[in-house]
Amino acid sequence: MLLYVVLVESALELVPQQLWSERSVLSSAKNKGKHPSQILLDRSLHHAAMLKLKDGLRRGRPDLVHQAVLAVTGTPAYLKGEVKLYIHTYTNLVLDVLEGTRLPKSYFRFQGLMEKVLSGEEGSRLIKVKEMGFKELIDQVNADSVIGFSRKGVLMKPEEWVSKFVKENSILAIGGFPRGSFSPAVLNHLNAIISIHEMPLESHVVLSRVIYDYERFRRQT
Ligand SMILES: C[S@@+](CC[C@H](N)C(=O)[O-])C[C@H]1O[C@@H](n2cnc3c(N)ncnc32)[C@H](O)[C@@H]1O
Structure with a gap:
């Protein structure tokens, strides 16, 4: 059992393509030395950008x-x-x-x-x-x-x-x-x-x- x-x-999830060119996303990617597509979407860092996303609050x-x-x-x-x-x-x-x-x-x-x-x-x-x-x-x-x-x-x-x-x-x-x-x-x-x-x-x-x-x-x- x-x-x-x-x-x-x-x-x-990783940051979706729709937000790759957002300032907050570019800045957190740069801090990590990664491409925006390789970092986690995180409300504590990308809150304003996430308002544009479908189901952003979830x-x-x-x-x-x-x-x-x-x-x-x-x-x-x-x-x-x-x-x-x-x-x-x-x-x-x-x-x-x-x-x-x-x-x-x-x-x-x-x-x-x-x-x-x-x-x-x-x-x-x-x-x-x-x-x-x-x-x-x-x-x-x-x-x-x-x-x-x-x-x-x-x-x-x-x-x-x-x-x-x-x-x-x-x-x-x-x-x-x-x-x-x-x-x-x-x-x-x-x-x-x-x-x-x-x-x-x-x-x-x-x-x-x-x-x-x-x-x-x-x-x-
Ligand atoms: C932060 S809650 C999601 C928010 C939602 N407002 C809620 O209260 O269910 C995360 C998960 O915990 C579970 N959960 C939260 N409160 C619960 C309750 N009183 N009884 C059973 N499951 C609960 C549900 O599976 C829910 O999807």
Whole structure:
């Protein structure tokens, strides 16, 4: 029994071509000695330029993705090899993180690694990138249950959602974006949408809680 944790529509991408000639983008690329196409889109640096982007408010938060990744990779279930992590991005790439891999705790190093991996350089043998939508990922892992988490879902106790929806090959889908809800391309493939609290929470908080709930209440095989 392996649990697939998918960070969906994550705000992690290289600067799109539309913004390559923006001043803030040119300046951060120059500081790194890279081409604008090789650096991460980052709201803290490119805020004004990002106002021109479609869905700009949902994109360019690699810091948030970093926190979410660390929340998963620090759990006992992940360390024991019971959890597999995928990062699905806004632009429909899937980063397949090799089981048991610990990603850098330093944000600076995480950023460098993601820039290499997304630029197609040999960043790490531990992360593979593929062009893939959420539906294709579900098919690839042959999931028999796809559980989405959202404040707008059905408020359930941990033991209730785990016993009702966790099966042999389950996906837990948590948004890797700062605002808004899942897009229809994700919503249409969820078997259940669960709320774990009446308040909107950060992805890393939701991830640590739902993995802990899974550890406590899953059916022992
Ligand atoms: C920063 S939130 C996205 C913003 C959105 N306003 C929200 O509240 O869902 C990141 C993700 O955490 C999860 N999440 C946030 N609050 C939640 C809650 N109360 N119950 C279940 N999942 C939640 C959702 O998967 C969401 O996409």
